[in-house]
Amino acid sequence: MRVAFVSSHAQPGGSERYLELLLDELGPPWIAEVIVLQAGWLVDRLHLAGHPVTVVPVGRRLDLLAGAVRLRRELRRVRPRVIHANGVKAALVAGLATIGSGVPVIWVKHDFSGGRWLTSVVAALCRQVVGVSAAVTAAVPGTLSARVHVVPNGTRPVSVDRDAARAELRERLGLDASAPVVLFLGRLSRVKGARLLVAALPRLRERVPRAHVVIAGERDIAEPEVADELPVQAAALGVQGAISFLPWQDDPARLVAGADVVAVPSGPHVPGGSPGEGFGLVAIEAMAIGTPVVAVAAGALPEVLGDAGRLVAPTAEALADGLADVLLDPALRQRFAAAGRRRVAEYFTLERMSARMQERYLEAAR
Structure with missing residues (x-):
């Protein structure tokens, strides 16, 4: 054919x-x-x-x-x-x-x-x-x-040494070996919700004081200003020391494996704009690796995640609390990791x- x-x-x-x-x-x-x-x-x-x-x-x-x-x-x-x-x-x-x-x-x-x-x-x-x-x-x-x-x-099955990936990422960021890391991976556009994640960081740090956010994204050619706004927003909130910006990753498996949680905050962040992700490929890539996902309950993300991750309302407070709940509960992280792998193997x-x-x-x- x-x-x-x-x-x-x-x-x-x-x-x-x-x-x-x-x-x-x-x-x-x-x-x-x-x-x-x-x-x-x-x-x-x-x-x-x-x-x-x-x-x-x-x-x-x-x-x-x-x-x-x-x-x-x-x-x-x-x-x-x-x-x-x-x-x-x-x-x-x-x-x-x-x-x-x-x-x-x-x-x-x-x-x-x-x-x-x-x-x-x-x-x-x-x-x-x-x-x-x-x-x-x-x-x-x-x-x-x-x-x-x-x-x-769909996505490929991935085998990554999680301990080595964790140590590698924290060394790259200059963090303590046990520092909790939240990863955002994706295009830096308004619908993807990186601004929401930055807005959630002060409340997240109140509950998880050493939490660190990594934003690995590509400047969106239709909304290039978003990439420039994020560091300014972090500085205005006083959390610039708790956030790192990395370039787009062509092969993000080790980065995903090194994080404790992957945040997918895509949602209806612009009046009259997109309601969120049409699918959420980053979510299933994280699930396949065994990294828990916290996502905004919008667009197709509830359909994709099912019960294999935490779904939250599209507000900074809800996102911060969802991330904190997962970071503070090792058993919950293990449950989401196992459920994510099973769901990918069955559907994706x-x-x-x-x-x-x-x-x-x-x-x-x-």
Whole structure:
């Protein structure tokens, strides 16, 4: 089966990481070409992995139609049986590019972007809408419900020496060997909630005085100011000595293993904005390693975590208390770690995700 994969974006993020993992699991027999609608991190990563990659730059608004024409030319050259459109922009451009061609488009929907009107339009252009969670498919109108499927993200099993990772991280940060560490891993945008975690730190330190927060994230190209605001916010709250900023991690396993808790504070932090994570890949990566997760109960995170982590309200006080409860209770950490590993093994393996996507491609081609 020759599948063309079209990616909306190339910056580090969950949907890009998902595509990278899926391509590695599927292997060359399924990959006709990967077409990325902007240059960047993902393109370089896929080149290094040996995947056939082409950049077809597509801007915003008025450039979408011109971009669809450029994409149509590329697809005629590649001649795929199916198109996997990774994200709403990729699905819109691919849907326009394939009008009248008979080539089916599968929109893999990772988040809540677009709203109901755009979701309806894009879904109508696609043969299938595959949500990474049930939460992100809710905006698809009922008249198109037969096109909707849910295929959750998957992750690899990871074996890491946790004691060595803990010692390595604390030495890197200049902390005492037993200092409690909370990790945030992800893009530095408002929806991801790094500001909420910083706001929670004073209350967290009241309950766990030696608690230290690590923010390992990439500056968001759409909201670059967020990365600059975080150190200023920490200084204003008087907790700048209890927080460290690290660069984006291409392979975060040792960092996750070295932390006591991973915080996933994504949520409805902007009025009228996204309700939160469309899935939460960081959460299952932490669960697979055995690091407990404390997350905001918003978006798809309740669906993903189940009872394998602590869910809290989207407030600084609730987040601080949730983190403190887990840090202060070794038995609770062990229970969450064991439950997380079991949940990943049952629902969120790469093999399961790849097999179910292969079913989607075959059905769309038929």
